[in-house]
Amino acid sequence: MVPFPKDLNFIGRTDVLEAMQERFRNECNVALAGIGGVGKSQIAIHYCYSYQVQFPQRHVFWIHAGSTTRIDEGYRNIARGLSLPGWREPATDIHQVVDDWLLSVDNGPWLLVVDSADDMSVFFAAEPDIPGTKPQPITVFLRRIAQSSHGSLIITTRDKRLGRRLLNGSQPVEVPLMNDEDAKQLLRARGAGSSPAEVDTQALRLGEHEFSIGHLEDLF
Template identity: 35%
Template sequence: MLLSTSRTDSQKRELIPFSTVPFAADPDFVDRPEILAWVRDKCAGAGARAALVGLGGVGKSQLAIQYAHSIRDRVASPQTFVFWVHASTRARFEEAYKDIADRLQLPGRSDPKANVLRLVSEWLRDEANGRWVMVLYNVNDVDTFFPSRKRQRDKADAGAQISQTPLATYLPQSRNGAILVTSRSKDAATRLVGGYNKTMEVLAMNEDEGLQLLRNKLRDPPVKESAVALLHALDCIPLAVAQAAAYINRRARITVAGYLKEFQRNSKKQQEAGKPAQLGRGRTMS
């Protein structure tokens, strides 16, 4: 027996648009206007898809969080549903969709035999439900959404069940919705959004942005010369900058210059020990 997601017009009107973003907006956020303008432009059209791609720590998550919160803050978009879907694994994706089904109060969702992924997908396809935007967060494995034949064969050889429908099936490209993907994998992101022209690579901050972030995060204003030197040592990676500031704030007697000396000393020890060089965020102290 098929489970219906249909609801009366009065029920639909009673459902006030909401957001499932699990993070508050960062009060220390440093605007990166070119990136956010690109996201808003790409996600404005009917059935739009776009992706932010980059290494861990470059700020994809904060940009997505800022964008997600800004949608409902804008005068033109208060009636937009905003869904945050963690997509690093199938289990996390399913968990997010179950939460959405509960928030939407979808009929049949509690039935043990219900396909909750399909219920949510059908709701998203129905233009009568209104405008929605989904952030598909942390999509790093293309096989999570598009299982390869080799992977399916490997699962079969291991005795695993392979009848699961690819998750990409449950991401409708309906006129009333838009999807923003964040990913470290350009391949996975491109497959999901449908083309390289719909992806933007997020790089490290420039010096001015990094300096503003460091100032925002530090309890006391830093000496600019020392701050700039630290930013260069950290490759202007936002996560590294935030971690360094947190370390400095926890220790009343340490300055930016003092932290930089410790950082350089530790980096030298790693090099002498033959450890491979890492990005700035991986070299911070905790």
């Protein structure tokens, strides 16, 4: 259930992917943290497709967490894809139905990506006259599955603090800007630059700006 096609021009990011693999050897969750446009979602997409090749019988789910509305849509899509009871009914508590399915050991292993978890207020509601914040239901659920043994969780976020809070204090894997060699390979793969000198110039710009890797034409 990855809502994006596989990027056939995905280049590099070996250090981040290796850090993810190392984390998954010891834990069932990882947060990818970095500035907007640095490529966190692209790395998660690449990991999902690699996971499906390695484990073709396992489920892969994706929730865009930019807002409560998008989270609700993600839950609804999971319920529809699994044909869970009541998914068509507006009165059904879709969050509870999906949470119950994911938390059942009978339904694992699976991989869930929670993408663009950038807004603290989506996951923690302010409590009037009470210090601190109250976890939203989605946060309580993520903390529970982060400790599960039958599912794997990837979170992408611009906010390292939020990543740590969602994963019970686990330190996020930081996603840096592309290094020079990876940037050059990506540009060549996408046909950018008519000469080696032009590729070098564009690669320098690529490494100095936050950008959407999927929309390189907007940068040049």
